[in-house]
Amino acid sequence: MTRVGAAGDVDGTAARRRIRGRALAIGLSVMPFGVSFGAVSTATGLSLLQTCLLSLVLFSGASQFALVSILGAGGGLAAALATALLLGVRNALYGVSVRSLLGARGALRPVAAEVTIDESTAMALAEAPRGFAPYAFWCTALSVYVLWNVSTLAGALVGRGLGSLSVAGLDAAGPAAFVALLGPRLRAASLRAVGLLGAAAALALVPVMPAGSTVVVGWLLAALAYAGWRR
Amino acid sequence: MTLWVAVLVSALGCALLKQLGYVVPARWLRGSRAATFVDVLPVALLSALIAVSTFASATRLALDSRAAGLLVAVALVALRAPFLVVVVAACAVAAGVHALAG
Numbered sequence: 001m002t003r004v005g006a007a008g009d010v011d012g013t014a015a016r017r018r019i020r021g022r023a024l025a026i027g028l029s030v031m032p033f034g035v036s037f038g039a040v041s042t043a044t045g046l047s048l049l050q051t052c053l054l055s056l057v058l059f060s061g062a063s064q065f066a067l068v069s070i071l072g073a074g075g076g077l078a079a080a081l082a083t084a085l086l087l088g089v090r091n092a093l094y095g096v097s098v099r100s101l102l103g104a105r106g107a108l109r110p111v112a113a114e115v116t117i118d119e120s121t122a123m124a125l126a127e128a129p130r131g132f133a134p135y136a137f138w139c140t141a142l143s144v145y146v147l148w149n150v151s152t153l154a155g156a157l158v159g160r161g162l163g164s165l166s167v168a169g170l171d172a173a174g175p176a177a178f179v180a181l182l183g184p185r186l187r188a189a190s191l192r193a194v195g196l197l198g199a200a201a202a203l204a205l206v207p208v209m210p211a212g213s214t215v216v217v218g219w220l221l222a223a224l225a226y227a228g229w230r231r
Numbered sequence: 232m233t234l235w236v237a238v239l240v241s242a243l244g245c246a247l248l249k250q251l252g253y254v255v256p257a258r259w260l261r262g263s264r265a266a267t268f269v270d271v272l273p274v275a276l277l278s279a280l281i282a283v284s285t286f287a288s289a290t291r292l293a294l295d296s297r298a299a300g301l302l303v304a305v306a307l308v309a310l311r312a313p314f315l316v317v318v319v320a321a322c323a324v325a326a327g328v329h330a331l332a333g
Contacts, residue, residue, distance in 0.1 A: 029314065032313075033318075036318050050238045053239075054238055057243070057246055058241055058245045059245075059246075060245055063241065064241075066276070067237060070280075070283075070284075071237060073283065073284055073287065073288065073289065074288070074289040075283075075289075077237055080241070081237060081240055081241055081244070084241040084245065085245060085248070087272075087273065088244065088245035088248045088249070090268075090269050090273060091245070091248055091249045091252060092248045092249060092252035093252065093268070093269050095251070095253045096252050100257075112253070113250045113252060113253040114249055114250075166296060166297075166329050167330075169321070169325035169326030169327070169329065171296070171325065172285075172296070172299075172321045172325035173318055174280075175280075175281050175284050175285045175300060175301045175304060175321070176300060176301070176303075176318045176320075176321035177317075177318055178277045178280050178284070179301065179304040180304070180308055180314050180317045182274065182281065183309070185270075185273060185274050186274065191274050194271055194274050194278070195274050195278035196278070197275075198275035198276070198278040198279040198282075199281060200282070201279070202280075202282050203283065203286055203292065206283065206287045206291070206292050208290075212283070214279070215279040215283050218275065218279035219272070219275040219276045219279050222274075222275035222279070223272065223275055226267070226275075227267070
């Protein structure tokens with residue numbers, strides 16, 4: 001087995017230590033997001049059990065936050081589900097690109113699929129050229145899964161004690177979290193145009209349909225416009 | 232009841248989507264169309280979510296303390312502030328404006 005690493009690091013010990021450090025840092029970095037999700041979720045009216053189930057089973061921050069935000073805004077069940085599921089589609093596409101790098105077999109395969117998210121995928125792809133994709137994937141997945149669920153529980157306990165979202169300013173937590181998720185994705189001018197179009201369409205339709213469902217329509221219009229423009 | 236449907240369907244649906252990524256033939260989801268989808272879908276959805284969760288209440292447009300929180304969040308993200316700082320500052324400003332206006 002030959003691995004290309006730093007000089008003198010023949011068995012990859014130093015490389016593994018570096019990967020564990022990064023995985024822990026990534027896990028710690030999702031904790032504020034987990035706390036805000038937990039707090040917003042229980043303050044919106046979901047129970048502690050429902051909130052923790054979302055983090056344990058759904059395990060994808062953007063989908064979870066979108067679900068509780070739309071339910072909290074009175075957007076309706078169908079719109080909340082559609083948005084959460086649409087945001088979950090990218091995890092399926094991540095699966096296609098990392099599964100061959102991991103070589104997970106048997107019972108490990110569905111476990112790998114469940115923890116295939118933004119962070120674990122990014123780490124696996126980043127370490128693949130040095131041959132450490134599986135190690136990076138599993139370290140990151142474990143770190144993020146544990147710390148995401150711990151922080152969700154902490155936030156959920158805090159959120160139960162809060163009377164109303166707007167008094168604590170928690171009604172701004174959703175928009176702020178989405179801005180933080182969106183910022184790094186706006187690399188190209190065309191993507192910024194897509195964002196503006198989606199936002200404008202979703203807002204323009206608010207007076208005629210529930211706010212949550214306009215999110216889906218806004219997305220659809222922006223995606224169609226982008227597809228047409230690229231052609 | 233509605234909340235339980237929302238929690239169970241979204242959790243199982245999203246978990247199933249992740250499993251699909253490991254079983255569908257790779258050629259179904261490879262290529263430029265899928266890559267475009269990965270880039271465009273979150274951007275359009277998150278933008279629409281930001282707009283609606285800031286400026287709408289059910290079926291009405293609204294300008295309230297959430298807008299102040301959003302301004303702070305945009306400024307801090309542009310300055311590459313960490314997630315914790317962005318959310319806490321946005322919530323604090325929104326709570327302050329809510330207290331002053333209410």
